[in-house]
Amino acid sequence: MTVLLETARTALLAAAVPAKAEPVPLETCWRRVMAEAVVADMDFPPFDRSPLDGYALVAAEVEAASFEQPVWLKVVENLPAGRVAVQAIGRGLAARIMTGAPVPAGATGVVRLEDVAAEGGQVAIYHGAGCGDNICVRGEEIAAGERVILPGTVINAGVMGLLALLGKDRPLVYQRPRAAIFATGGEVRPVAEPLPPGAIRNSNSYMLAGQVLEAGGEPVHYSIAPDSTAEIAARLAAAAECDLVVTTGGVSVGDYDLMADAYRAAGITILFERVSIKPGMPVLAGVKDGRLYLGLSGNPAAAAIAFEQLVRPVIVKMSGRSNWARPRARARLTSPFAKQTGAPRFLWARCTPGEEGLYVQPLSFQGNGMLKSAAAANALIAIPAHSPPLPAGAEVEVLLLTGV
Amino acid sequence: MTVLLETARTALLAAAVPAKAEPVPLETCWRRVMAEAVVADMDFPPFDRSPLDGYALVAAEVEAASFEQPVWLKVVENLPAGRVAVQAIGRGLAARIMTGAPVPAGATGVVRLEDVAAEGGQVAIYHGAGCGDNICVRGEEIAAGERVILPGTVINAGVMGLLALLGKDRPLVYQRPRAAIFATGGEVRPVAEPLPPGAIRNSNSYMLAGQVLEAGGEPVHYSIAPDSTAEIAARLAAAAECDLVVTTGGVSVGDYDLMADAYRAAGITILFERVSIKPGMPVLAGVKDGRLYLGLSGNPAAAAIAFEQLVRPVIVKMSGRSNWARPRARARLTSPFAKQTGAPRFLWARCTPGEEGLYVQPLSFQGNGMLKSAAAANALIAIPAHSPPLPAGAEVEVLLLTGV
Numbered sequence: 001m002t003v004l005l006e007t008a009r010t011a012l013l014a015a016a017v018p019a020k021a022e023p024v025p026l027e028t029c030w031r032r033v034m035a036e037a038v039v040a041d042m043d044f045p046p047f048d049r050s051p052l053d054g055y056a057l058v059a060a061e062v063e064a065a066s067f068e069q070p071v072w073l074k075v076v077e078n079l080p081a082g083r084v085a086v087q088a089i090g091r092g093l094a095a096r097i098m099t100g101a102p103v104p105a106g107a108t109g110v111v112r113l114e115d116v117a118a119e120g121g122q123v124a125i126y127h128g129a130g131c132g133d134n135i136c137v138r139g140e141e142i143a144a145g146e147r148v149i150l151p152g153t154v155i156n157a158g159v160m161g162l163l164a165l166l167g168k169d170r171p172l173v174y175q176r177p178r179a180a181i182f183a184t185g186g187e188v189r190p191v192a193e194p195l196p197p198g199a200i201r202n203s204n205s206y207m208l209a210g211q212v213l214e215a216g217g218e219p220v221h222y223s224i225a226p227d228s229t230a231e232i233a234a235r236l237a238a239a240a241e242c243d244l245v246v247t248t249g250g251v252s253v254g255d256y257d258l259m260a261d262a263y264r265a266a267g268i269t270i271l272f273e274r275v276s277i278k279p280g281m282p283v284l285a286g287v288k289d290g291r292l293y294l295g296l297s298g299n300p301a302a303a304a305i306a307f308e309q310l311v312r313p314v315i316v317k318m319s320g321r322s323n324w325a326r327p328r329a330r331a332r333l334t335s336p337f338a339k340q341t342g343a344p345r346f347l348w349a350r351c352t353p354g355e356e357g358l359y360v361q362p363l364s365f366q367g368n369g370m371l372k373s374a375a376a377a378n379a380l381i382a383i384p385a386h387s388p389p390l391p392a393g394a395e396v397e398v399l400l401l402t403g404v
Numbered sequence: 405m406t407v408l409l410e411t412a413r414t415a416l417l418a419a420a421v422p423a424k425a426e427p428v429p430l431e432t433c434w435r436r437v438m439a440e441a442v443v444a445d446m447d448f449p450p451f452d453r454s455p456l457d458g459y460a461l462v463a464a465e466v467e468a469a470s471f472e473q474p475v476w477l478k479v480v481e482n483l484p485a486g487r488v489a490v491q492a493i494g495r496g497l498a499a500r501i502m503t504g505a506p507v508p509a510g511a512t513g514v515v516r517l518e519d520v521a522a523e524g525g526q527v528a529i530y531h532g533a534g535c536g537d538n539i540c541v542r543g544e545e546i547a548a549g550e551r552v553i554l555p556g557t558v559i560n561a562g563v564m565g566l567l568a569l570l571g572k573d574r575p576l577v578y579q580r581p582r583a584a585i586f587a588t589g590g591e592v593r594p595v596a597e598p599l600p601p602g603a604i605r606n607s608n609s610y611m612l613a614g615q616v617l618e619a620g621g622e623p624v625h626y627s628i629a630p631d632s633t634a635e636i637a638a639r640l641a642a643a644a645e646c647d648l649v650v651t652t653g654g655v656s657v658g659d660y661d662l663m664a665d666a667y668r669a670a671g672i673t674i675l676f677e678r679v680s681i682k683p684g685m686p687v688l689a690g691v692k693d694g695r696l697y698l699g700l701s702g703n704p705a706a707a708a709i710a711f712e713q714l715v716r717p718v719i720v721k722m723s724g725r726s727n728w729a730r731p732r733a734r735a736r737l738t739s740p741f742a743k744q745t746g747a748p749r750f751l752w753a754r755c756t757p758g759e760e761g762l763y764v765q766p767l768s769f770q771g772n773g774m775l776k777s778a779a780a781a782n783a784l785i786a787i788p789a790h791s792p793p794l795p796a797g798a799e800v801e802v803l804l805l806t807g808v
Contacts, residue, residue: 082591157614158778165607187486203569210561329757353733374562
């Protein structure tokens with residue numbers, strides 16, 4: 001049974017549940033996903049504060065001050081950042097105030113150090129100030145009670161700063177979904193071993209591990225399974241300690257494509273076996289005890305695209321993020337793409353901004369050489385099913401692969 | 405002395421040297437930067453291989469085969485992936501071949517399983533094949549001797565797959581530059597401690613740590629330094645165990661801005677103290693024993709932009725990457741930006757693709773509330789020095805903050 005791409009993705013997303021939450025030290029939370037909302041328990045700034053070094057005063061008194069007619073005030077206090085004023089400011093008075101210090105009671109404006117001259121206990125104000133000038137008002141950034149950070153937020157540098165500002169030294173984040181990965185096939189050899197004639201190295205497991213990491217998951221490698229239904233089934237059973245299981249190989253229709261038999265032997269219910277997508281058609285999806293099993297092709301091109309279109313959304317959802325979709329844009333092809341297909345087709349590509357918007361170059365190795373293309377790509381061209389041949393200059397949809 | 409942004413960046417990049425290289429297990433190399441070129445020591449594919457399940461045969465023999473006039477061949481061997489053929493294929497012969505298996509000597513084409521019928525030791529070919537059909541030729545992806553991966557390459561999923569393909573189980577990567585981070589200021593409190601009146605939490609150190617991580621570095625936190633030249637100098641000396649030192653606070657011109665004195669006390673040569681950039685003007689750059697010291701403002705907006713424009717390029721270069729520049733694009737402002745400035749100005753923004761190319765929305769909190777904007781931004785608007793006020797719809801340059 002070949003299912004449509006959207007149908008397959010909807011079925012998998014319905015079966016995917018976010019991982020459990022755990023508190024982590026603030027230092028280690030970069031790229032994690034928030035599992036709680038953070039509500040401000042106070043205003044920020046927590047007090048009226050000066051954004052610069054100067055003198056806090058009653059603004060109305062110095063409105064007309066000028067270099068020719070300065071206003072002289074008595075300096076009653078010196079306020080570095082962190083010190084709370086002891087004295088209120090009234091008429092004729094001023095307090096020297098440093099960047100970040102709380103504005104004293106009674107003061108309605110701050111005049112910059114550059115616009116004054118201090119002498120003894122007095123200060124001459126040479127420049128007028130309006131009410132509220134150079135005062136950052138309590139709560140102007142964040143008001144107490146505001147939901148500042150929402151669950152599902154990916155923690156970037158700005159969010160790390162916000163968490164610190166809000167006093168969250170152990171934010172609650174989603175656990176990274178652990179994805180078991182293994183390859184099947186008698187011809188597949190571990191990377192560090194010598195390569196006998198006819199054999200190939202296990203490149204897919206590492207490519208998939210990189211894709212798991214990029215999606216926000218944690219790859220867990222299992223050893224290569226030989227061409228034996230019982231052995232593959234045993235490997236599937238062992239991998240059930242992870243949150244989902246991703247395999248490569250054994251999903252075509254040949255004599256050694258044993259994955260479907262292994263699913264049945266392991267008691268995994270098969271959801272679908274083929275998806276209308278090129279490359280990447282053979283995808284054996286199954287579920288057991290709420291855990292998803294995704295058997296991808298042994299062909300790297302097919303495995304990579306099927307992962308991108310079907311497994312990545314699952315891991316993104318499991319990692320707690322609300323939006324699995326890649327950013328989409330329109331771009332002009334810089335070279336023709338002549339192939340036609342009945343299924344949606346995805347091409348590795350380089351997208352670059354130009355004079356007239358975005359341009360996109362399909363990378364030359366789309367077949368067995370896809371690893372070179374995947375390594376160099378920053379976008380995927382998405383060609384809908386039944387598209388005609390596309391000339392250079394044709395506008396196409398691209399999926400922008402940020403974060404790779 | 406206020407220096408131009410380009411001048412400041414050039415001086416810092418000249419002083420930054422890439423970190424040392426180290427071999428790491430392939431499993432752990434994602435997002436690391438290659439410190440060696442990887443040259444293919446063999447062809448890939450290493451042999452002519454079948455991309456599908458079928459029968460390998462002499463193509464010229466079956467050119468005219470059809471359902472009505474099948475060509476019968478004797479099946480001499482069964483070739484799963486990984487098995488090297490014992491028999492050569494000559495006239496009248498065929499070998500059953502599975503996806504990924506080496507094509508036997510003498511065979512010049514492969515006919516798909518769907519286009520044949522097997523019976524006893526014979527197979528009827530119903531569909532003609534041309535010479536070379538369904539054979540992936542040895543070396544068609546990668547030729548022996550090709551420099552497949554270059555130093556400076558950031559390891560993404562595709563590169564991980566390539567490394568595995570090429571047998572690199574311990575690729576040589578650059579060490580992540582270790583960036584010491586500490587804040588100064590008597591008003592700054594650790595995140596987990598209660599906040600007395602007038603004090604603020606140490607949000608900048610965590611924001612900067614996130615920026616270090618995003619740039620490919622490794623942040624190392626040191627405790628907050630009080631307003632004491634000797635204590636700050638001691639902290640600077642301790643931080644010299646890292647590859648560079650980034651601080652926040654103490655770089656304005658107030659009574660408690662002690663960083664320049666601390667540099668002198670610690671024997672750090674000052675390169676410049678102010679950069680023409682808004683926000684972010686106060687940047688105290690120094691060097692000692694080939695190690696860069698970067699003193700940023702205590703204001704989060706200023707520190708974040710100065711980091712982005714001056715410290716990030718340094719860390720990117722130290723991490724071994726060749727290109728520190730953010731991708732640039734033209735975008736249309738969705739709201740006016742009226743402020744004028746003599747210095748280049750940078751605004752946190754959201755950039756989105758639209759019907760007519762990219763649109764960009766400056767985020768509302770650009771001042772003291774910048775953390776909310778930095779958290780939400782996916783781009784920076786770069787406004788050149790001496791720009792006029794910009795109406796909505798004006799075209800501006802944006803720096804795309806990928807990977808955040």
